[in-house]
Amino acid sequence: NRKKSDTLVADGKHFGRTVxxxxxxxxxxxxxxxxxxxxxxxDGTNGLAITEQHPSDDRCLFTKLLEMNKTLKRCLLEATPEEIVSVSAQIGKGIATARSTDAKGVKTNIEKWIHKDGKPLSPPISSDKRFRGFANYWTGKLLCPVDYDWEDPNVRADLASNRVDPFELDEDGMYPWPMFLYEDYKYDESDPWVGFMRGYPCVKCYKHIFTSPSSAD
Incomplete structure (x- = not known):
């Protein structure tokens, strides 16, 4: 019925965002x-225990899904194959809707999240994708790997022209982090965890998705 379908879609949204x-x-x-x-x-348990060794395997995901909807277990056990397909379609619809809604909201607001003061960017970010990325000062600054100095004109020119690979593995076999992940766009080489994931766009994006869009305003 309609109520059951809406519940499954809502469960899908929550599952897609949090699991x-x-x-x-x-x-x-x-x-x-x-x-x-x-x-x-x-004792009636499903035997699909979450393990620390495999926190993201299918058993863990299935258990998380059952925890979100206390009637889903009985529903699945009593359902026909066709009904299970319908249930999966509704949950999948919720997951896809959440992704689409969140992506659209972030894309719409990301430009005003670059600066804490919310001032218009100069130069502005073009609607033409060819003039974004490393071709634009502001988007390039956010994407610039922490190992590079974006304020160096030569670095900006090399990144914009693809003369260097910004995401090439370093000597330790690791990919460099982009600067937008760090608070105030500052990276401390002596302690890479300082300010990590506290970049202003990251915090705003998190609030927009997991709290509410208005909380990111």
Whole structure:
């Protein structure tokens, strides 16, 4: 019915935002039901315990999904294959809707999140993708790897012309982090964790998705 469908879509949105953004819901449900039937225990638990060793495997994802909707377990066990397909479609719809809504909201607001004071950017960010990325001062500054000095004109020219690979593995086999991840766009080489994931756009994006769009204004 309509109420059940809306509930599954809402569960999908929550699951996609807080657990996994790109799950194979159809496969997850069928595999989960198979394991659940085979591992049913006398105390009524489904036997799909979350383990610290495998926190993101399918058993963990399926268990998280069951925790979000207390009636889903019984619904799946009593459902026909066609009904399970319908359930997975509704949950998948919720996940896709959440991704689309969040991506659109972030894309619409990201320009005003670059500066804390919200002042118009100069030069502005072009609507033409060819003039974004490293071709624009502000977007380039955010994307610039922490190992490079964006204020150096030669660095900006090399990145904009693709003469250097900004995301080439370093000597330790690691990819360099982009500067927008750091608070005030400042990177402390002696302690890379200082200010990490506290960049102004990161904080605003988090609030927009997980709190409410208005909380990021």
């Amino acid at each position: 996994c953004a790109f799950p194979d819901i159809h496969g997850l449900l069928f595999d989960g039901i198979t394991q659940m039937l085979g591992l049913q225990t006398p």
